[in-house]
Amino acid sequence: MPLRPLLFAAAILAFFAAPQLLPEFYLFQICLIAGTALAVLGLVVVTGLAGQISLAQSAFVALGGYGASILAASWGVPLWAGIPVVAVVVAGLGFLLGQMTLRVAGHYLALATLAVTAIVQLALIHWEALTGGAAGMAVPPFEIMGRALTSGRELYYVIVPVTALFILTAQNLIASRFGRALTAIRQSETAAEAMGLDVLRYKAAAFAASAFLGAVAGGLLAPLSTYLDPAQYGITYAIYFLAIAVVGGMTSPTGAVIGSAVFVLLPNYLQAFQSYLGLVFALLLLGFIVLRPNGLSSLPWLRQAGALLHRTTGPKP
Amino acid sequence: MTEALLRIENVSVRFGGLVALDSVTLEVAPGSIQAVIGPNGAGKSTLLNVITGLYTASGGSILFRGERIDGRTPHAITRRGIARTFQNTELFGEMTALENVMISLDRFYAYGGVTAAWQGRHYRQIETSARDEARELLALVGLAGDENEAAATLPFGKQRRLEIARALATRPGLLLLDEPAAGLRAAEIDALNRILLDLRAQRQISILVIDHVMPLVMAISDRIAVLNFGRKIAEGTPDAVRRSPDVIAAYLGEKAAHAVGS
Amino acid sequence: MLAQVLVSSVTAGAVYALIALGFVLIHKGTGVVHFGYGDQVTFGAYLVLIAQMAVTGLPFWPAVFIALVVSALLGALIYGGFMWPLRNASLLAKIIASLALGTVLREFVRAFMGPNAWPFPFLLSQTAVPVGGVLVVPANLAIVGVSLGILAILFLLFEKTLFGKAIMAACDNRIGASLIGVRVSHVFLLIWVVASVLATVAGVLVAPLLTLSPDMGLIGIKGFTAAVLGGFNSLPGAVLGGILLGILEALVGTYISSALKDMISYGILIAVILIRPQGLLGGLLVKKV
Numbered sequence: 001m002p003l004r005p006l007l008f009a010a011a012i013l014a015f016f017a018a019p020q021l022l023p024e025f026y027l028f029q030i031c032l033i034a035g036t037a038l039a040v041l042g043l044v045v046v047t048g049l050a051g052q053i054s055l056a057q058s059a060f061v062a063l064g065g066y067g068a069s070i071l072a073a074s075w076g077v078p079l080w081a082g083i084p085v086v087a088v089v090v091a092g093l094g095f096l097l098g099q100m101t102l103r104v105a106g107h108y109l110a111l112a113t114l115a116v117t118a119i120v121q122l123a124l125i126h127w128e129a130l131t132g133g134a135a136g137m138a139v140p141p142f143e144i145m146g147r148a149l150t151s152g153r154e155l156y157y158v159i160v161p162v163t164a165l166f167i168l169t170a171q172n173l174i175a176s177r178f179g180r181a182l183t184a185i186r187q188s189e190t191a192a193e194a195m196g197l198d199v200l201r202y203k204a205a206a207f208a209a210s211a212f213l214g215a216v217a218g219g220l221l222a223p224l225s226t227y228l229d230p231a232q233y234g235i236t237y238a239i240y241f242l243a244i245a246v247v248g249g250m251t252s253p254t255g256a257v258i259g260s261a262v263f264v265l266l267p268n269y270l271q272a273f274q275s276y277l278g279l280v281f282a283l284l285l286l287g288f289i290v291l292r293p294n295g296l297s298s299l300p301w302l303r304q305a306g307a308l309l310h311r312t313t314g315p316k317p
Numbered sequence: 318m319t320e321a322l323l324r325i326e327n328v329s330v331r332f333g334g335l336v337a338l339d340s341v342t343l344e345v346a347p348g349s350i351q352a353v354i355g356p357n358g359a360g361k362s363t364l365l366n367v368i369t370g371l372y373t374a375s376g377g378s379i380l381f382r383g384e385r386i387d388g389r390t391p392h393a394i395t396r397r398g399i400a401r402t403f404q405n406t407e408l409f410g411e412m413t414a415l416e417n418v419m420i421s422l423d424r425f426y427a428y429g430g431v432t433a434a435w436q437g438r439h440y441r442q443i444e445t446s447a448r449d450e451a452r453e454l455l456a457l458v459g460l461a462g463d464e465n466e467a468a469a470t471l472p473f474g475k476q477r478r479l480e481i482a483r484a485l486a487t488r489p490g491l492l493l494l495d496e497p498a499a500g501l502r503a504a505e506i507d508a509l510n511r512i513l514l515d516l517r518a519q520r521q522i523s524i525l526v527i528d529h530v531m532p533l534v535m536a537i538s539d540r541i542a543v544l545n546f547g548r549k550i551a552e553g554t555p556d557a558v559r560r561s562p563d564v565i566a567a568y569l570g571e572k573a574a575h576a577v578g579s
Numbered sequence: 580m581l582a583q584v585l586v587s588s589v590t591a592g593a594v595y596a597l598i599a600l601g602f603v604l605i606h607k608g609t610g611v612v613h614f615g616y617g618d619q620v621t622f623g624a625y626l627v628l629i630a631q632m633a634v635t636g637l638p639f640w641p642a643v644f645i646a647l648v649v650s651a652l653l654g655a656l657i658y659g660g661f662m663w664p665l666r667n668a669s670l671l672a673k674i675i676a677s678l679a680l681g682t683v684l685r686e687f688v689r690a691f692m693g694p695n696a697w698p699f700p701f702l703l704s705q706t707a708v709p710v711g712g713v714l715v716v717p718a719n720l721a722i723v724g725v726s727l728g729i730l731a732i733l734f735l736l737f738e739k740t741l742f743g744k745a746i747m748a749a750c751d752n753r754i755g756a757s758l759i760g761v762r763v764s765h766v767f768l769l770i771w772v773v774a775s776v777l778a779t780v781a782g783v784l785v786a787p788l789l790t791l792s793p794d795m796g797l798i799g800i801k802g803f804t805a806a807v808l809g810g811f812n813s814l815p816g817a818v819l820g821g822i823l824l825g826i827l828e829a830l831v832g833t834y835i836s837s838a839l840k841d842m843i844s845y846g847i848l849i850a851v852i853l854i855r856p857q858g859l860l861g862g863l864l865v866k867k868v
């Protein structure tokens with residue numbers, strides 16, 4: 001079974017080769033794909049696996065971006081330290097939000113999480129002293145060891161490994177008893193409870209994980225975009241993440257990457273149709289949920305490739 | 318007399334104006350097979366649901382091994398040793414038969430998040446033992462060979478047995494079965510009876526079984542209680558219950574009761 | 580002052596109520612919560628403009644008529660093209676599909692009618708008439724009247740007629756309904772058509788009050804809040820919830836802070852969902868196993 005180490009070596013080679021071979025534009029796009037995929041990974045956990053619809057991902061991403069930037073701008077905490085701190089706090093918020101699932105499920109949960117996104121966005125607009133209000137705020141540069149990472153070419157070395165780490169971790173956790181429990185909860189909460197699973201705790205943990213991943217993604221995307229505009233973090237953004245998750249494949253971490261790649265790269269090929277972009281994305285979401293609800297990662301050839309990989313990682317059957 | 322394993326005392330359950338259980342009292346003795354029968358809508362499933370904490374009682378108390386369990390969450394009740402199946406099977410449809418059973422077992426083969434993320438040798442050892450026990454349980458209910466089938470694609474009779482295996486995997490002291498024989502063929506019912514008797518003999522599991530059909534329950538139960546419109550109308554040995562005019566009336570209507578009685 | 584605030588707030592409340600009625604109609608009738616309904620309201624108003632662009636010189640009323648017909652077809656398309664194929668899909672898939680439908684309508688409008696606001700004519704006079712010391716605007720009054728009228732019609736239909744009972748039967752128990760000869764798919768189709776027409780009626784009434792832009796559909800959340808507040812299955816609850824929300828918002832906006840106004844309604848949404856998910860006039864259900 002030398003396939004896995006081989007692939008690993010190839011991935012590492014590709015990782016170091018890319019910045020040498022690709023122009024800034026593509027490296028920037030790779031960073032954007034990785035950061036978006038990280039936010040979508042949160043949705044994969046909470047909505048895809050645990051079956052709890054969340055329209056709050058936009059809020060978590062916003063809190064991560066704003067939180068880390070405010071810490072850096074007002075208190076001089078460098079982003080590399082601020083992002084994890086903020087992410088842990090936001091994860092706590094996610095856990096609290098998850099407690100809500102004790103009483104609420106299905107469309108009520110969709111509504112409640114929608115309201116959370118709306119409230120956070122309004123707070124960003126109205127808390128001017130801290131957030132710069134409707135005008136937005138500039139993001140301090142990502143400084144590490146006295147060096148400011150400003151371009152996509154430089155941030156690449158932070159965003160891509162972090163995303164890869166979380167994707168691989170998520171994949172392993174999904175294969176373990178934790179992923180099993182969430183999958184069971186998605187299929188029947190009643191039965192999962194009756195089999196002795198503390199369903200509420202699992203659901204709250206899934207929300208916490210999605211909040212954490214969303215906040216890290218927000219923190220990493222902030223220096224990439226260099227400016228935070230509260231108008232961006234609305235309901236449309238939440239649906240954007242959902243669309244990516246559906247198109248990529250709701251239950252698959254690699255699906256998050258595939259979906260993000262589609263949504264980030266597609267605009268490049270639709271240069272002439274910029275004003276139709278939103279419509280194209282919306283139609284993609286609608287088409288996939290009706291015709292292929294399991295997304296691109298469920299395509300037969302992709303699944304086979306995935307199975308091939310997994311046979312070498314998972315415990316022997 | 319030994320203390321009851323499960324004791325239900327004056328338990329009532331209401332849905333709006335509807336009284337689904339009306340001050341029902343019932344005991345399950347350790348090591349016994351207790352049956353509850355009754356016509357459609359009598360409140361049998363409601364009884365299981367209130368024992369397992371899915372419904373809240375509006376009155377009364379439920380004791381398991383001498384401790385109050387009413388008001389606790391369903392998973393806490395399961396962890397104390399009460400397992401159940403569902404009338405309309407509630408399997409994890411997209412998961413394999415093996416995974417269905419492992420859901421209940423995972424609690425006994427615990428490991429932390431870091432172990433799971435790293436997936437080293439320790440992790441593989443624990444997972445392998447969990448898998449082995451799940452396989453044994455599947456074999457016990459006659460599902461050896463179906464481990465990797467998705468639960469939803471199994472034939473109906475096998476789904477029923479998978480529910481039992483999954484319930485057993487919680488390592489219960491008391492097993493609650495909601496109409497396990499409904500829709501099964503005669504041969505399958507015989508096999509089911511044998512499994513239940515073996516469970517009691519070899520694993521010291523007490524059983525509370527709900528059924529519609531008298532003959533099945535009759536063959537294996539020690540005592541039968543009869544529910545009708547949320548009330549317990551009779552209880553006793555299978556023979557006594559079969560002869561009770563109230564029971565005949567409940568099932569066949571007043572006229573038949575008179576006909577049999579006269 | 581307070582009286583004037585209350586009278587004016589009733590208009591906003593009636594707008595919410597009108598949208599809430601559509602939500603409740605679809606939910607009560609077909610069991611789906613339609614997250615794209617707010618966008619359908621916006622789309623309905625745009626349809627009038629589009630009709631007038633397509634046929635130069637078309638007067639307002641015929642354009643409204645065309646919009647109503649087109650939205651009826653849209654309703655049929657939504658049911659036949661999406662909700663029927665998804666009838667056995669998970670709740671999650673249904674929720675996402677309805678969100679997607681709304682997004683498609685919103686982005687369609689943005690792509691073809693541009694992102695900016697359009698002027699939209701009032702149906703009735705905007706000049707305020709003093710009635711008993713407070714100013715009342717006929718155009719606003721019309722919205723209140725229409726909401727109450729639609730409530731009355733739907734209420735009678737659902738609660739008093741055999742047809743309404745057939746609808747409820749179809750929703751509660753599909754197999755049972757088909758046994759007694761109710762064609763579930765026909766009933767659902769009809770509901771989607773009626774609700775879509777209702778959305779356009781709401782759009783035409785509301786567009787002049789709010790700004791008609793692609794994002795007007797966000798008003799849908801207010802409609803949701805109203806529906807949740809009243810109890811998602813109760814038609815009178817929808818109207819009550821709408822009016823209450825309108826008044827609450829006006830009071831907060833006037834006496835506390837207008838910036839807080841929207842946050843309050845989202846806060847209410849979360850609070851009601853958590854504290855009394857069945858709403859003011861709804862009944863609580865326990866999942867049957």
Ligand SMILES: Nc1ncnc2c1ncn2[C@@H]1O[C@H](COP(=O)(O)OP(=O)(O)OP(=O)(O)O)[C@@H](O)[C@H]1O
Binds near residue numbers: 355364866
């Ligand atoms: N979650 C619930 N909400 C409302 N009513 C309920 C609920 N669960 C049960 N009921 C009602 O309580 C009564 C008893 O139902 P239950 O399911 O316990 O009957 P049963 O004896 O199991 O019948 P069956 O033989 O059909 O399974 C019925 O009238 C039923 O409609």
Ligand SMILES: [Mg+2]
Binds near residue numbers: 361363404
């Ligand atoms: Mg039953």
